[in-house]
Amino acid sequence: MLRARDAMDRDYAQPLDIPALARIAHVSPAHFIRTFRSTFGETPHRYLQRRRVERAMFLLRETSRSITDIGFEVGYTSPGTFSRTFRDITGRPPRTYRKEAVAVGVPTCFTMAWTRPGG
Structure with a gap:
C-alpha cells in the first residue's frame, strides 16, 4: 500500500487508475481499494x-x-x-481561495498547515 501511495504522491498529475495502482501494490483491484481505505482512511481516488x-x-x-x-x-x-473537486475538498472555489490567500499575507508554512484539506 505504501508503494502505491508513494506513486500517487510522486505522479499525482499523471492519469492513475486503480488497476495500475493495484499492480504496484501487488494485489487485485478490489483488494487494493478495500485495503487502501482501511489503511489510510480514504479511498485511493x-x-x-x-x-x-x-x-x-x-x-x-x-x-x-x-x-x-x-x-x-x-x-x-x-x-x-477541477473547480468542483477543489470546492468539494476545500469548501470554496479556486478563485475565492486565491483571493483569500493573497489578502491574508500569512507565511506559506502557516497557510499550508491551516488550510490542508481534510479527507
Whole structure:
C-alpha cells in the first residue's frame, strides 16, 4: 500500500487508475481499494484528488498562473471538474481561495498547515 501511495504522491498529475495502482501494490483491484481505505482512511481516488488539490492550493498561493492552467498541471482534464473537486475538498472555489490567500499575507508554512484539506 505504501508503494502505491508513494506513486500517487510522486505522479499525482499523471492519469492513475486503480488497476495500475493495484499492480504496484501487488494485489487485485478490489483488494487494493478495500485495503487502501482501511489503511489510510480514504479511498485511493479521494486520496489522489486531495493530493492534486493540495498542489493546486500551493500554486494558487504562490503563482499568478491561470486557474485553468493550474488545474491541467495538477492532473485534471476539465476546468469544471477541477473547480468542483477543489470546492468539494476545500469548501470554496479556486478563485475565492486565491483571493483569500493573497489578502491574508500569512507565511506559506502557516497557510499550508491551516488550510490542508481534510479527507
